[in-house]
Amino acid sequence: MARKKIMAGNWKMHKTVGESVTLVEQLREALAEVTGREILVCPPFTALYAVAQALQGSNIQVGAQNLYPAEQGAYTGETSPKMILDVGCSHVILGHSERRQYFQESDQFVNEKLKAALGYGLKPVLCVGETLEQRGEGRQKTVVSFQVERGLQSIPAEAMKDVAVAYEPIWAIGTGHTATPQQADEMHATIRNNLSGLYGDAVAQDVCILYGGSVKPGNVDELMAQPEMDGALVGGASLDAESFVRIVKFQS
């Protein structure tokens, strides 16, 4: 089965409800004719409902940027998978490096979140990636393989059709320093190999592996031309309609 490219925007902590709706109205119109690619936007929690409403019946899906792995309860300030599903999301980004770095999220916690997402029928995008220091020491493959294996612990093979992995080298996120297409492709092949070890080749071949880290209109074509690139997770450049439209409409 050929993997369908997933072009996803992570808006992080940007945009009010009004700004979010304006952006997705522009995207909806400009991307209406796009077929054969999955398009996903991940606004902040406060805008999820309004964005999902504005995108009803369109070819653009909506994802959250995090969840707490419980259905409900005394977890002040947290958001459950049931609530995320309820506002119209199909996806959720998990284990983003900013959450690992600023909120001390461990692989084990990310794994719990993955299980919770899948338990509610949400499709998780599991983010992994090494620091500049780890790459400098030549440990990028070991670090990322560990994150993949721990993040997917006890996730059964049949659930993997709903899981995507995003390789996001931390040194490339928001820095303007994109991984070269070869560096990214090499890491994607490593991740595919990890998946193959965990689930066998047939399952591994169907999992989408996205690249994230300073993807822009000017570099997306070259990145997406690599054989192991199954899409992009885009931060800064997804906040502007013209730029994200060009990224989604990459040419390869």
Ligand code: PEP
């Ligand atoms: C991200 O937030 O996942 C990301 C890749 O950000 P940027 O595109 O801004 O580097």
